[in-house]
Amino acid sequence: MTKKYVIGVDLGGTKIAAGLATKTGKIINELEILTEAKEGHKEVINRIIESIYAVAGKKIKQVGKIGVGAPGTVDYKEGRVLYPPNLPGWKEINLRDLLKKEFHVPVYVDNDANCAALAEAKFGAGQNISNFVYVTISTGIGGGIVINKKIYRGTIGAAGEIGHISIQREGKTCSCGQIGHFEGLAAGGAINQQYGVSPIEVHEAAQRKKRWAFKIINELADTIGLGFANIVNILNPELIIVGGGISNMGELLLQPIRFALRKYALPLPYSSVKIVRAKLGTKAGLKGAIALCLK
Ligand SMILES: [Zn+2]
DSSP, rough: OOOOEEEEEEEEEEEEEEEEEEETTTTEEEEEOOGGGGOOOHHHHHHHHHHHHHHHHHGGEEEEEEEEEEEOOOOOTTEEEEETTTTTTTEEEHHHHHHHHHHOOOEEEHHHHHHHHHHHHSSSSSTOSEEEEEEEEEEEEEEEEEETEEEEOOSSTTTOOOGGGGGOSSSSSSSTBBBHHHHHHHHHHHHHHHHSSSSHHHHHHHHTHHHHHHHHHHHHHHHHHHHHHHHHHHOOEEEOOOOOOOOOOOOOOHHHHHHHHHHHHHHHHHOOEEEEOSSSSSGGGHHHHHHTTTT
């Protein structure tokens, strides 16, 4: 690639973030606009195109590649965004071809959690680690699997749906409509539902040493440890990197997760895995979209 720059776009249900970066991944300009998802896919795609022109400015002719992180399942090989739950009206849209037609450069489209995992691999907690699993716990739970330093996407791009690990035969309905999934039991939404407090309130109360908060954290950590045990037993990763809003609790949450993991996982994969916090915070998605262009 002779052109000097790449562009990453993090497409979310609420916001579109775009970044202009050098070929080493250093962001030199970035912006954020509202997605206006309710306006439908054509309008959202126009907004993505506008955000790319705006963030590149006069450097647009020096942009050699574009990477996009999109919600839901993405067919990476074909560049198609399948059925993103938070983008109404989107159905198997070939975002790659649409952007290629406009900008005439290679375009890569991947799932946003895969992008965040890739960003942690290139710039964050997963640097120099061959095998790890990235798990983001916020309103929902998402994930990305890195095997031999590459994202494992599965047959159609649907791998890494860690939020939908089935850990109960009965119980709460998950956002996907099934019962007993990890996300329905351990994500931020589940905490709100079950305890009537937000994860931020729990964190603040724990910092003030409130006992009820520790009780919630321990119950939550036990469920997360159970979910992680499934990952650890199957993949034997070196790290599980925990991102998303709930990871802001840091060691308050990670330490009891380790205890729970010990209880539920097999001894050998348990003893060889570390549970660590993600390093890139809310920028992981954008940095990962940029990282798609850097291989
Ligand atoms: Zn589910």
